[in-house]
Amino acid sequence: MPELIDLAEAVTRHADDRAGEEVEAYVSRGRETSIRVFEGEVEQLSSADSAGIGVRVVRDGKQGFAWVGALDEAAAREALTEARDNVSHATFDEHAGLARPDGVRAAALDLWREELAGFPTQSKVALALELERQVRAGDSRIRQVVSSDYADAIGESAIATSTGISESTRRTTCYLFVYAIAGDSDDTQTGFGYSVGRSADDLDVGKASADAVDRATRLLGAKKPHSSRLTVVLDQRVTATLLGIIASTLSGEEVSKGRSLFADRLGEEVGNGQLTLVDDPTDSSAFGATPVDGEGLATRRNELISGGKLMGYLYDTHAGRVARTNSTGSAVRGGYRTTPGVGARAISLLPGELTQSEIISAVGDGLLVQSVSGVHSGVNPVSGDFSVGAEGLMIRNGALAEPVREMTIASTIQRMLLHVRHVGSDLDWLPGSSAGLTLAIDDVSLGGE
Amino acid sequence: MTDTALVEPDVLERVLGAALARGGDFAEVFVEDRKMTGISLDDRRVEELSSGHDRGAGIRVVVGDTTGFAHTTDLSEPGLQAAAEAAAAVAREGGGGTRRVELRESRAAAPNEIRTLPSEVAKATKVELLLRADDIARSKSDSIVQVSAGYGDSRRRILVANSDGLLSGDDCVRTRFSVVCVASGDTGMQTGYETAALTVGFELFDLRSIEDVAAEAARRAVTKLSARPAPVGVVPVVIKSGSGGVLFHEACGHGLEADHIVKDSSVYTGRLGELVASPLVTLVDDGTVGPNWGSMAIDDEGRPAQRNVLIENGVLVDYMWDGLSAKKKGRASSGNGRRESYQHLPMVRMTNTFLLPGADDPEEIVAETPHGVYVAHLGGGQVNTATGDFVFGMTEAYLIENGRITEPLRDANLIGNGPDVLSKIDAVGSDFDMCPGTCGKDGQSVPVGCGQPTLRVTGVTIGGTADA
Structure with a gap:
C-alpha cells in the first residue's frame, strides 16, 4: 500500500500552474468494526474497509469538485477529470482559492493507539456482552436492552495542494453504546449510555451502563407537567447539543451571508458575563481534536465569546477572504465526499464553580432537562427561535422531584444566552464536536397541559 | 432492469457458495453503483458543483440469530471472495461443507418510467435552473435578502443475489430541487424552505415548476416576518x-x-x-x-x-x-x-x-x-x-x-x-x-x-x- 500523502501529492502534480490552476487532493482510508449484541448473543458483526478520494480544482476564480469511493489511479483520474469539468460550470468568485501554508505549526497531538489495531474481535464482543449484562443486572425494572454496541475505527487521511499544503493525520476511536428500556406495571421509559475513547482502555463499561439504567428508571411514572415559565437546568448532554447549534451560528460563512443571528454583533454583549465560549481542536482530550483542519492548515484555539462579549467568528480560507481576514483553521469536511466548510470541532464553555447538585440546590425550583428531541426541526439558527421536546425531572426546594415528559421548552437562543444563571464545573467531552456541562437558564417557557 | 454488467451471475453464485462454506443459514451479495451530481447556488453564485461515484458490494452471512457483514469496493471475484470470508467469520464454529447456489433472475416493474436521464442533461442547463429560482425568489419581495438553491440527481444501480436463489436488480433515478430564502424585517430574520423531489429524471421540472418552488420558499419567509410567538x-x-x-x-x-x-x-x-x-x-x-x-x-x-x-x-x-x-x-x-x-x-x-x-x-x-x-x-x-x-x-x-x-x-x-x-x-x-x-x-x-x-x-x- 502506498503512503496516502504520496497518492495525494501525485494528483496535485497534474495542476497546470501556468494556467493558474490549483488542485487539492484529499484521500482517506479506514477500517471499521462494529458489533451489536442482543440477549447474550452477537446479533451483528460488521467489518469494513473504506477508502476514497476527493479532488478540488480552482481555475480562473471558479471551483469544481468530484469524489470517487475508491483509491487507485483510475479513481484519482476520474475524480480529477470530473472536477475539472465541473469548474467550467461554476460562477466566478473573486474569493475562490485553496489554502496556502500560513506558518502556523500544527500541534503535536497523539490521537493514535497502536493497540487498537491488534485488539481481538473476541475482546470487543466481550465488552459489548459485559455492557449488556451490567445494564440488565443494574435494576430489576430494566425490561429490555434493545442494543448494546461496541464499535471502533482506525482512520488515516492526507491532504495535499499545488499551493504547498502537504499534511497527514491518523487517529483511532472506539465507543460503547447501550440503549435500555425500563418498565413497571403502567409505564415505559428509555435511556442510553455510552463511553468513548481512543483505545479500549479508555472505555468505561460501568459508567455507560449506570447512565443508561439511571436515565431510564428515573423517568418511570413521568407525567406531562402544566405549562409555566421557569428556570431550566440543562444536563451535560443537552448543553453539548445547544453549544453545537451556537457554534454553527458563529460560522464566518453564515455571518457573511447574513444568515446568522450573530451577524454584525462583534464586540456586543451577547450573553451573561459568566459565558466564555472556546473552540480548541488542539485540546487532545476533545473527541474532535485534530492538529490539521479540512484544508490542511493547523488548527488553533479560538475564543468566540469572552465574558459574554462576542469576540469573533470561525473561518476557513474562503470565508476568511470574503471577510478580509485569515482562516482560523476551522475548515471541516465530512470525509472525501464533501468539500471543506466552516465548522467547530471542539467547542466548550469555560467551566464555572458549581457541581450539578449544587446548581440544582441553588436554583430551588425549576426543571432538570435530561434530554431534548426535535432539535433539527425546532431550532432556527437564523431567527434564533428555539423550541424542542424535552423530558426530565422537576426541581422542588433545591432537590430533584417528580419525573416529567411529553413537554416542550422554548425561548430564543439570544434570550437563553443572556439568561444564563449558573455554569457548571462538570465539563466532559462528549462524542461529536462539543463538551457538556450543567447550565442553568432562567425564564424559559415550558409547554405542557 | 437487472444490470448483470455489475457482476456476472456465475461469479455471484461462487461467492455465495464461499460465503456459506463455513456454515450459515443465509448469504447475500448486494452490489451497488451510484453516480450523483450536486449543485448549490448561494448569493447568486454557483458555490459548488460536485460529482460523486460510489461502487461496491456488501456481503452478509446469517448464522442463527447472528449476522456477519463486510463490504468492499473491489468487485473482482477475489475481492468479493475476501469480503465473503470476512462476513463468514461469524460462522467460524460451524462446518458447512460445499454449498451450491443456483440463481434465478426475477424482474420487478419500476414504479414509473424515467424519461430523461439527468446525466444526459448539460450541467449548464442545471445551473440555469438555479439562477432562475434565485431571480424569481428575489422578485417576490424586497425583504428577501438571501437565496440559496440546491439541485441534486442520482442514479443508483443495484444487484441483489442471495442463497435462496434470488437474483434481482433495480436502476433507480432520483432528482431533487430546493430553495431556501431568508427575509429580513424589523423583527429580525426569518427563513422559508420549499423542495421538489421525485423518483424521476430531469422531467421533475415538467412535473413541478421552478417558479412555484421558489415563490413558495419566498412567501414562507416573508409571511413569518410579521409572525408572533406561537x-x-x-x-x-x-x-x-x-x-x-x-x-x-x-x-x-x-x-x-x-x-x-x-x-x-x-x-x-x-x-x-x-x-x-x-x-x-x-x-x-x-x-x-x-x-x-x-x-x-x-x-x-x-x-x-x-x-x-x-x-x-x-x-x-x-x-x-x-x-x-x-x-x-x-x-x-x-x-x-x-x-x-x-x-x-x-x-x-x-x-x-x-x-x-x-x-x-x-x-x-x-x-x-x-x-x-x-x-x-x-x-x-x-x-x-x-x-x-x-x-x-x-x-x-x-x-x-x-x-x-x-x-x-x-x-x-x-x-x-x-x-x-x-x-x-x-x-x-x-x-x-x-x-x-x-x-x-x-x-x-x-x-x-x-x-x-x-x-x-x-x-x-x-x-x-x-x-x-
Whole structure:
C-alpha cells in the first residue's frame, strides 16, 4: 500500500500552474468494526474497509469538485477529470482559492493507539456482552436492552495542494453504546449510555451502563407537567447539543451571508458575563481534536465569546477572504465526499464553580432537562427561535422531584444566552464536536397541559 | 432492469457458495453503483458543483440469530471472495461443507418510467435552473435578502443475489430541487424552505415548476416576518394536506417497523387487531405509488416493493417487515428492507407512508374550529418508539380564531404521544398531497415520501412562548 500523502501529492502534480490552476487532493482510508449484541448473543458483526478520494480544482476564480469511493489511479483520474469539468460550470468568485501554508505549526497531538489495531474481535464482543449484562443486572425494572454496541475505527487521511499544503493525520476511536428500556406495571421509559475513547482502555463499561439504567428508571411514572415559565437546568448532554447549534451560528460563512443571528454583533454583549465560549481542536482530550483542519492548515484555539462579549467568528480560507481576514483553521469536511466548510470541532464553555447538585440546590425550583428531541426541526439558527421536546425531572426546594415528559421548552437562543444563571464545573467531552456541562437558564417557557 | 454488467451471475453464485462454506443459514451479495451530481447556488453564485461515484458490494452471512457483514469496493471475484470470508467469520464454529447456489433472475416493474436521464442533461442547463429560482425568489419581495438553491440527481444501480436463489436488480433515478430564502424585517430574520423531489429524471421540472418552488420558499419567509410567538400548551390543531404526513411517519410509522416489534421496543407491540387510532385513520405504506420520493422497484433485499395497509379504520392490521424480522416470525417480508448504501446492513424502513383521504371538506374543518392553530407546513420530526412520544416542527403556521385563519406564527415544535394523538383525530379531509423527506434511523438515511389529507387533532402540545 502506498503512503496516502504520496497518492495525494501525485494528483496535485497534474495542476497546470501556468494556467493558474490549483488542485487539492484529499484521500482517506479506514477500517471499521462494529458489533451489536442482543440477549447474550452477537446479533451483528460488521467489518469494513473504506477508502476514497476527493479532488478540488480552482481555475480562473471558479471551483469544481468530484469524489470517487475508491483509491487507485483510475479513481484519482476520474475524480480529477470530473472536477475539472465541473469548474467550467461554476460562477466566478473573486474569493475562490485553496489554502496556502500560513506558518502556523500544527500541534503535536497523539490521537493514535497502536493497540487498537491488534485488539481481538473476541475482546470487543466481550465488552459489548459485559455492557449488556451490567445494564440488565443494574435494576430489576430494566425490561429490555434493545442494543448494546461496541464499535471502533482506525482512520488515516492526507491532504495535499499545488499551493504547498502537504499534511497527514491518523487517529483511532472506539465507543460503547447501550440503549435500555425500563418498565413497571403502567409505564415505559428509555435511556442510553455510552463511553468513548481512543483505545479500549479508555472505555468505561460501568459508567455507560449506570447512565443508561439511571436515565431510564428515573423517568418511570413521568407525567406531562402544566405549562409555566421557569428556570431550566440543562444536563451535560443537552448543553453539548445547544453549544453545537451556537457554534454553527458563529460560522464566518453564515455571518457573511447574513444568515446568522450573530451577524454584525462583534464586540456586543451577547450573553451573561459568566459565558466564555472556546473552540480548541488542539485540546487532545476533545473527541474532535485534530492538529490539521479540512484544508490542511493547523488548527488553533479560538475564543468566540469572552465574558459574554462576542469576540469573533470561525473561518476557513474562503470565508476568511470574503471577510478580509485569515482562516482560523476551522475548515471541516465530512470525509472525501464533501468539500471543506466552516465548522467547530471542539467547542466548550469555560467551566464555572458549581457541581450539578449544587446548581440544582441553588436554583430551588425549576426543571432538570435530561434530554431534548426535535432539535433539527425546532431550532432556527437564523431567527434564533428555539423550541424542542424535552423530558426530565422537576426541581422542588433545591432537590430533584417528580419525573416529567411529553413537554416542550422554548425561548430564543439570544434570550437563553443572556439568561444564563449558573455554569457548571462538570465539563466532559462528549462524542461529536462539543463538551457538556450543567447550565442553568432562567425564564424559559415550558409547554405542557 | 437487472444490470448483470455489475457482476456476472456465475461469479455471484461462487461467492455465495464461499460465503456459506463455513456454515450459515443465509448469504447475500448486494452490489451497488451510484453516480450523483450536486449543485448549490448561494448569493447568486454557483458555490459548488460536485460529482460523486460510489461502487461496491456488501456481503452478509446469517448464522442463527447472528449476522456477519463486510463490504468492499473491489468487485473482482477475489475481492468479493475476501469480503465473503470476512462476513463468514461469524460462522467460524460451524462446518458447512460445499454449498451450491443456483440463481434465478426475477424482474420487478419500476414504479414509473424515467424519461430523461439527468446525466444526459448539460450541467449548464442545471445551473440555469438555479439562477432562475434565485431571480424569481428575489422578485417576490424586497425583504428577501438571501437565496440559496440546491439541485441534486442520482442514479443508483443495484444487484441483489442471495442463497435462496434470488437474483434481482433495480436502476433507480432520483432528482431533487430546493430553495431556501431568508427575509429580513424589523423583527429580525426569518427563513422559508420549499423542495421538489421525485423518483424521476430531469422531467421533475415538467412535473413541478421552478417558479412555484421558489415563490413558495419566498412567501414562507416573508409571511413569518410579521409572525408572533406561537402559543404554549395544548390546543386544537388543523394540519394542511401534504407535509403533515410527517405526523404519521413519527407518531406511528417508526413504531410499526417490525425490528422494534420483535425486540418489544415499540408501543405498538402486541396490539394487532386493536383500535390504535381514530376510526377515521387508514394508514398505508406503499413503495409502488408512481414517482414519489420513497418509490422503488425492489427493496434493498431484492423483494418487489408493495402496498401494505398498516392501520385500517383505526385498527392495527400489520407491521412493516424486512427479511430478517419476517424470518423470525415465520412470515414473508413486506418489501421494507432498505439500506443507505452497500456499506450498510438493511433494516426495516418506510417507503411512502400516507393517510388515505376522508369525507370532510378541508375548508369546513377550519371553519368548524373556533380556536386553534393551522399548520400549513411541517419540517422534520423525531420519535421515541418505546414510549411513543414524538415531536415535529412547524415551519408555516397560523392562528385559527372564530373558524378563520388569521395571524402567522413563528416556528415551534409540537409534541405528542403517538397512540394518544392518533385517537384525537376527529376530522379527515377529502383532499390529499404527498411530500418528500429524508428519514434517518440508526445512522442511515433513506429517501421517503409522506402524505395526508387536511385533518384536525383535538389537542396537541405546542412549544411556543406565548400564553395560549
